[in-house]
Amino acid sequence: MGWRRTASKTAARAGYAAGQGLRSAWYTAQMQAARARAEGFNRPGEPAFQPSRGKPDMAELRRAFFELFIQDRANIEAGLYPAPRELGLARLPGALKSARAFQQDVKAVDQRRLSRDGSELARTLQEESDFLHRNANRYPEYYLQNFHYQTGGWFTDESARLYDTQVEALFSGTADAMRRAALAQIAIELKGRDQRQVSLMDVACGNGRFLETVLGVWPRLNVTGLDLSPSYTEAARARLAPWRQADIIQDMAEAMPVENASFDIAVSIFLFHELPPRVRPLVVAEVFRALKPGGLFILADSLQFSDRPALDGLLEYFPHGFHEPYYKDYLGWALDETLTEAGFVKECGNLAFLTKVTAWRKPLR
Template sequence: MSEASPISKSLSRAKYIGAQGLRSLWYGGHYTYVRRSAGGFTRPGEPPFRPEHGIPDMKAMRRAYLKAFETDLANIEAGLYPRPRDVRLSQLRRTLKRSRRFLKDARDVDDRRLHRNGSEVRDAADASVYPTYYRQNFHYQSGGWFSDDSADIYDTQVEVLFGGAADVMRRCVLGEVARQMKGRDQRATSFLDLACGNGRFLNLVLDAFPRLAASGLDLSPNYTEKARSAVRDWPQADIIQGQAEAMPLPDSSMDMIVSIYMFHELPPKIRKAVAGEIARVLKSGGVFIFADSLQFDDTPELNALLEYFPEGFHEPYYKSYLREDFDSLFSKQGLVPDKVQPVFLTRIQRWKKPL
């Protein structure tokens, strides 16, 4: 294939910048509206929050934010994955509908935040099927992981939280998947999206690698149903409902496992169990791609921002996550690490199971 002409490349870049700029303005506007209409986070009688790392450096955050888009564009131009698809009228209508639902639901989310009510769904979910740590309203979101509405507006929620950069960070994870796919036969490569949620990332993966022997696993009945819809164009894709700490999968059955933003929502003991399951399910020579929140000192100038995050959102295990020693956790399972790659607020790290 011949290389694109300078004019074609410039037009493609301009189109990318324009589209991503509009997304940033759209979701950034949502964030500004929700923040201005939200109440405070500290109840009367609670001790005031005293940060260790001072006030967040917003200039450093903006630099990291813009750099993520630069990385995404560089990956696209390197041919690692397709550029984002143009928005169609039907998608625009769906986006507007979800935005209206998001803004309406934001009032209920704020009420839970003000009252520190993060366990509303505990009695609504079957305790014999779903562990206690999972039966919570993470992020104070309505329904927790147990409603169709939650599964439907989740992507809007995270895009608002990250100012329109959630898909950008997902695509940068996809870039690491693409690097690992070089030289592999898609049809002979078994791939697992662990804690696949509503299937957003798995959809991106299959769009780039349409013949991949892909599976997604998640514990939520509502999110797995949504994921099945997200990957319906790829008949070989399989969505499984199950626990990450007890995967219903055979030993040495996966060539590649990816986990995005799961570990910070697990208690320390469960993190250890999940690490063991990942090592068990990976084939010899297989790769695990870890993608989750930054930890302290991944990007030192963002430490203060990380410290503030759990004060405003129901993330009961996030503070322990920030200091979790993942090098030790996964190395004890026999996995060999590569270096951490920070992309905005996400840390991406590759682990390999030796032959």
């Protein structure tokens, strides 16, 4: 029987490697096609970007890439979550449709990037007085930008549909695997507990992709997604419709419309690098307020300077090549100090390729 288990594990690992390899190749090809249509990341007439922290070590980047999948597979074999379902014949039509839409949008994004214009969305909304009248004070000024130079910012259905493909293409098919590093922390927290008695909030849930993954593992978990985008929250509601206990709220993370001590677990993925410095502590304080005593906050976001020193030059380049107005400040943000000052106690932290995942406990007292 031992040889059968060994053969089964070997086959599972081979299947995982093949699936992740195919997935990475699929999204890498999309990014390469997008770059072929682009006109270079340096605007005409400007000097080429020179990172002050040195050129990124590509060998270290490749090493971190493979370490991500080694750890992901180890988490699967440890029973923290099931192996992901990858591209198959049933999903191929949708994947092709998304790829075509992504490529069609590349030219508009590239033109916006070359002109370094990430604020035209705010101007457009200001011209639409009816929109502003109906949504007075609902959207802070920092939110009215075309983050990543994406068409429509956070305010169109097309943006909500394109987002998953855009992010996976940018990170060569690793985005879901990086998110699963946060999923592992949820699994550890839920071990031995009745999922029906646990509540989880996803702060800045976007179009619901991560919550869909969470509910795929724990289908009776009580989940709430919070996001400010009208289009993304609508997409999240549609995505999570099969789970009646899933709730989606459209509102600001710095002023959550939830009761004190409402949740056992809170998770935030790729939010804080898109917040202005003054807003980050406000969101941390709101998460602390919303968690029950003893609750856990899982924060997954970009690496910061010195997390992987050999890649600091790559991090420094990112806000130059993409419209990330607050990312440069985030790279040096005192994350640990901010959460500690808010009252959290750090339990663990680990790196997942270009993502850092930390877990923070709200004390019982």
